[in-house]
Amino acid sequence: AQSVAQPEDQVNVAEGNPLTVKCTYSVSGNPYLFWYVQYPNRGLQFLLKYITGDNLVKGSYGFEAEFNKSQTSFHLKKPSALVSDSALYFCAVRDGTGGFKTIFGAGTRLFVKA
Amino acid sequence: KAGVTQTPRYLIKTRGQQVTLSCSPISGHRSVSWYQQTPGQGLQFLFEYFSETQRNKGNFPGRFSGRQFSNSRSEMNVSTLELGDSALYLCASSFTSDVYNEQFFGPGTRLTVL
Numbered sequence: 001a002q003s004v005a006q007p008e009d010q011v012n013v014a015e016g017n018p019l020t021v022k023c024t025y026s027v028s029g030n031p032y033l034f035w036y037v038q039y040p041n042r043g044l045q046f047l048l049k050y051i052t053g054d055n056l057v058k059g060s061y062g063f064e065a066e067f068n069k070s071q072t073s074f075h076l077k078k079p080s081a082l083v084s085d086s087a088l089y090f091c092a093v094r095d096g097t098g099g100f101k102t103i104f105g106a107g108t109r110l111f112v113k114a
Numbered sequence: 115k116a117g118v119t120q121t122p123r124y125l126i127k128t129r130g131q132q133v134t135l136s137c138s139p140i141s142g143h144r145s146v147s148w149y150q151q152t153p154g155q156g157l158q159f160l161f162e163y164f165s166e167t168q169r170n171k172g173n174f175p176g177r178f179s180g181r182q183f184s185n186s187r188s189e190m191n192v193s194t195l196e197l198g199d200s201a202l203y204l205c206a207s208s209f210t211s212d213v214y215n216e217q218f219f220g221p222g223t224r225l226t227v228l
Contacts, residue, residue: 032213032214034216036219041221042221043118043204043206043219043220043221043222044204044206044217044219045219046216046217046218049214049216051214090157094213095213096213099162099169099170099211099213100145100147100162100164100169100170100208100211100212100213101159101162101170101172102147102159102217103159104149104156104157104158104159105156106156107156107157
């Protein structure tokens with residue numbers, strides 16, 4: 001069965017510092033991994049995805065994520081955080097055998113302090 | 115291009131009633147998925163429709179049903195509402211239901227069951 005874990009409920013970082021939001025996954029087939037962000041009273045917005053190929057994936061708003069197959073992780077990173085990055089971040093996974101069914105992590109709330 | 119739209123945005127119902135939520139995907143998108151978001155359970159996959167056919171289904175009781183029309187618009191129905199059905203219901207569309215496609219989310223319908 002597919003599963004996603006986001007071990008931190010909340011991440012606090014100062015503006016200008018690098019940020020990392022952690023995600024680990026479990027799938028039976030090849031993983032297709034996604035990061036989404038949710039702002040208050042809004043739906044989710046797509047940030048980036050890993051399908052295959054280069055382990056470092058670059059996405060929207062300066063975010064990137066590194067796929068690590070041996071550690072089954074897909075951590076979201078940004079070199080320099082902005083106050084406007086404060087939001088709820090979701091990691092999601094599909095595997096090739098499960099069709100389009102998408103499993104989301106519990107979410108990590110990011111607070112960026114000025 | 116217009117985004118995913120959901121109607122209504124807010125809904126208040128009482129236990130035992132039924133409710134129908136509507137979703138219009140991005141023009142050209144043929145896959146529509148529904149999710150339930152609650153503070154306790156997070157984001158949970160309900161079902162996915164592609165070309166008027168339900169392709170994938172999550173672990174929800176039969177009270178939750180949906181359909182998709184020939185113009186890709188989708189409706190979700192919940193019968194015999196329970197207090198625990200109070201949630202934000204999110205609709206997401208995708209160009210196809212290929213596993214590597216990201217989804218575009220609507221703002222959600224917030225359902226309150228009294």
